[in-house]
Amino acid sequence: MKKTILLNLFAALSICAVSAQQTPWKPAGDKILTQWGESLDPKKPHAEYPRPQLVRSNNWQNLNGSWSYAITSKNATAVPTKWDGNILVPFAVESALSGVGKRINKDEYLWYNNTIELSKDIKRKKVILHFGAVDWQSEIYVNGKLVGEHEGGFDPFSVDITSALVKGNKQTIAVRVWDPTSDGPQPRGKQINNPHGIWYTPVSGIWQTVWVESVPETFIENTKQTPDIDKGVLNFSANVQNALPGDQIHVTAFDGTTKISEVSSDVDGDLTLSVPNAELWSPTNPKLYDLTVKVLRKGKVVDEAKSYFAMRKISMGKDKNGIQRMLLNNEFVFHYGPLDQGWWPDGLHTAPSDEALIFDIIKTKEMGFNMIRKHIKVEPARWYRHCDSLGILVWQDMPSGDLGDNVWDMQPGKFSGGKLDKDRSPESEAYYKKEWKSIMDALHNFPSIVIWVPFNEAWGQFKTKEITEWTVNYDPSRLVNSASGGNFLNTGHILDIHNYPDPAIPDPRLFGDKQVLALGEFGGLGLPVEGHTWQEKDNWGYQSFKSKEELLERYTRMIGDLNKLIPMGLSAGVYTQTTDVEVETNGMMTYDRKVIKIPEAKLNELHKVLYQHKVK
Template sequence: MKLKFKTIILLALLSISSPLFAQWKPAGDKIKTEWGEKLNPKNVLAEYPRPIMARQNWKNLNGLWNYAITDTSKAQPANFDGKILVPFAAESSLSGVMKNVGASKDLWYNTTFTIPSDWKGKDVLLNFGAVDWRTEVWINDKKVGTHEGGYSPFSFNITKYLSKSAQKITVKVWDPTDEGPQPRGKQLNNPNSIWYTPVTGIWQTVWLEPVAKQHITALKTVADIDKGVINITPKVFGGTTGDLVEVKIMDGGKLISSTKMKAGKPISIAVKNAKLWSPESPFLYKMKVKLWRKGTVLDEVKSYFAMRKLSTGRDAAGIMRLELNNKSYFQFGTLDQGWWPDGLYTAPSDEALKYDIVKTKAMGFNMIRKHIKVEPARWYTHCDEIGMLVWQDMPSGDKDPNWQGRGYFNGKELIRTAKSEAIYRKEWKEIIDNLYSYPSIAVWVPFNEAWGQFKTPEIAKWTKEYDPSRLVNPASGGNHYKNTGDMVDIHQYPAPVLEMNGPDHVTVLGEYGGIGLPIKGHLWNNDKNWGYIELKNSAETTAEYVKYAKQLEELAKKGISAAVYTQTTDVEGEINGFMTYDRKIDKLDVPEVKKANEDVIKAILP
């Protein structure tokens, strides 16, 4: 009888839950990753989304929401079109929708949630990892706020909008893709060759967290290895002159320093005999930060930092080099687009998000150029922990003016409208603010191949002054200006070259390679695939890669200080990745690639 009773209960539960989840399945017939194939819609990206400033209590809102696509002239819909799996963009397979939205439409979301009973007396923050592009939010039919920008997190304090029972959230998103001047990276309404499917709507985790009315909103950390200190600036909301911020620093589980300072003041803490961070030894110090008032802890977050320095200087031969921790260091990486065949901008799982970094490290690289896209916070923490330098591009937008790939630019730059320029400046600042404290980030890249490039010396100068702890690659691939930024970056396909090498600047090869190898059964398109050159098999492709690496090794000795190979994976119609787009096949011989890469990196060592 007990077995029969349990069976009846199980069937009853299944009958309740199955109607909801039967409404979701991956849309379309495109290739999938193994993580996408086993995705559980009840447990989507369940990890805490912001490990560099983590709180213990939080609630994940990822999962199935209602959605509707309406004309922009229409009000909030009374009825919805179906279910969408948040946080996957509407155009993605894993959203369950796989529909283009476009500038003439709005994408609406709606769901309900409850507030845990032990959050009573706390303020509640509603956090969005990223939404592309303009977001409007209502709680219980009351307007909470608006945010513009597709690549930075934002939050609303929703406490005063909450009811005593279940809560309703409504979100409206508008995204013009390539019909607007906003940063959009490689999204195109009509994707082809090196341009990809649009991404509209919520594409990073949505979550709630309880906080005191006075709470920590950000931690800005800057290491100074020459002085042996870590500089920390906690930002506090609602603090008073009597509030104190306490910082504890740990080496593993051992407390090595503790101090208190008035809230809002910068804190400088000595780190004796500091363990320096590098890709070969990615040591991270743990940090606990508390906000105190009259002996009571109002807020507490966990964080981390690294002791490392990025600079330029001359080597023994007088060549200007990139330096890590005051020593010449060749940075060698992959062009990483961060796209997924099933999730587009969004990795199907945290394991998948980490996989590309682990694989890149296994191939002997020490750097990733995150190409005209920004990743979720956890991606940068994985780079910090694994030991991977990052060149962070600004996602491109607006129009493409004249592109001059060699020599110093003597043409006419794009003149953006005041609105377009304001959007760029706002979003670039937000991206830097959000990523400032991740030690893996080594280089800021404001412009790529002239797309949207404007006021280059001014933008490069602002970037360097805003973050003097990092290097600035002002114009990757062309439209170069003298005495601007920290390096001159040449793009050359397929084989590497050394050009524009000068005595007063660092020379880098921001893109090269692009060897194409299509693998049947693992292609986004069965035809119209594209690479800079196309070879027939893995052995042939590996040999060509190693040939280029040998050439690069010699060019490094003569003046190249960093190089970026195109690319980590195939992406849609591009077939020039080390891996297939679904990450199921390594297209080159990994041990051979690793050996060749290590020889390149060692080429400039004393």
């Protein structure tokens, strides 16, 4: 009898163990979900090709999906032998869509593990493992061998794993992540260990697509494409790995199926492609051209990739009153768009799907905005491709970090005293500089990006002139907004103030002859919508309303006031914000994107007046 009971108990435990291992994925926690989170297919999250500016679509394999995870002490340096459960990649461990919904701290490691099956076609050549983004410090192991390390939460990186592969198709990948969030000096954006107010839930670990591709021994690692509309050319260069003497790079530009230009040079040479009678890219005409890039060896193709470009120019010039204006393709275009933080209630930094990713951009266009300020975050490459295709001007912020120990002087020209630049440690400075350069490199080819924003509101602002001048020199094809609403040290192209809730302008008499005048943040009108908030009470906006009608009336007055500032010298305005984010309820849409607070068509009609100014 005892034997039978023991056998039955063993069988029950075995069933429980199997059941635990096969527990189906579901969102963690009880926070609101988007429609895309509710319908997410865990077998193929973010299945799209992730690198639109350098496409080899036939030689890649998506590794998103269910991985094993474990949270261990930092004393545990070896790959775990036991795992806590499954996590859905590429969603951060704290997010609902990861299926985990747990926090980690500075004394812990987050581990990932996955046994993949590489196709024979991929394994036959050199194999590169790609990560869209991992926050923050990571070590990569393949079949137990350390193959790479990376520090940076917002920039993509790659590891050559060819030498670590074993016989057979099955290969094991492990990733170790350490993320101190606000306990460390690294760039982190709006994450904080104690979320409150305008500071949000931490995002740790893998949060963008993981994938592998096969490449030949000699391959195109990246390209750099910079348009010059005044000369009618595209300046082009490529980084080719393991090239041999005599290898050439051959680039062909197409308008649809029509070849418009082609040119060849040595692989380490710079090329200039003629683009005669170019159709210029703008929000009203987002014209894109295609590229084919080949490495040739004795006339034979060694490697080939597809890309695209646009002909557009961002610059500044004085109007008839001597005030600097922002120019697109040598003409004044008022920039007006929302502060877009790119946060999701179910995915945090990661949109639930590519359809969700493009939804915000489409709605922004439908609302009549022509610009997005991507605030304190970097998006996956596909987001920028959508902006390129749909026609949205992008101001790209550098994610901040290492805050405190300096004052925030909010009024340009009225310095109240104190230390404007923070004294950061050499380690902290190095983290910032390395990641800012990597971000600029990764995003250079996207024509929608027209402005770089190194600092915001004095958050971790340091060596402002040095950082700004380096940014200006590193990418002279764009304007640099040194410190959006931050400490103003007379550097860069733009003077950008923040003012809540009403629109305002820096004094054109003091600053207008030297820098473009911008209103980098204003508005913040709040309307909590019951059933669509992060929490049931204690939500806020800079000014809150009880009905959509009240909100519309106040916003309409704001647009009227903003419009009056444009003839005075204002070149841009940024309204806070695209969506609600956690306890902030000042979005044009609710956090779950299910309610639009002011109809798109009404907003579009209101905004038309802002683009009718003909400044000369």
